[in-house]
Amino acid sequence: ILNVEQSPQSLHVQEGDSTNFTCSFPSSNFYALHWYRWETAKSPEALFVMTLNGDEKKKGRISATLNTKEGYSYLYIKGSQPEDSATYLCAFNSWGKLQFGAGTQVVVTP
């Protein structure tokens, strides 16, 4: 049973459109929330590590917000490009251990 849930499981986006998806996690014993971008046959790439309620992080066209009180984080992709196609993983850090969600697979079509 995953305590960290990501939704949707997959989504298809038209090139140029913006999109977002969710990571839900327990609101207690929070240390940090990680976002990773993973392309098959490559290493998961760290996007953000978020530690404070209300944190907002941005990296190029990708940004993330964090609400630790209600236990969710959103990842946003603005103006999606084909190279954004990947699986986006979130991981909840509690008591020093990471628990990963199953990921949201994003497919951007030209």
Add this chain to the structure above:
Amino acid sequence: NAGVTQTPKFQVLKTGQSMTLQCAQDMNHEYMSWYRQDPGMGLRLIHYSVGAGITDQGEVPNGYNVSRSTTEDFPLRLLSAAPSQTSVYFCASSLMGQVSGNTIYFGEGSWLTVV
């Protein structure tokens, strides 16, 4: 920069065979860990180490052994491979464990098939 290096990238094993997945990092990270990735399951922690000579079990340790004789290396041993161990394995490392939200660096993964 080499970062986290895993070998082999692909391996096919017969049931009952043993093998070792190698992992090395050159970032002087204290914390190293092994995960397996299965469809719909996310990344699950197998074993981890907070420094040379110290290892501990994660969420799914059965059927796997680890050792940490040096800071750089953290091999994962499959003692007697089973089809249920068919998976993608990732080695990861970070500074000072995972408590303070340090970035975790991953290897490129090892695809293991047990027939």
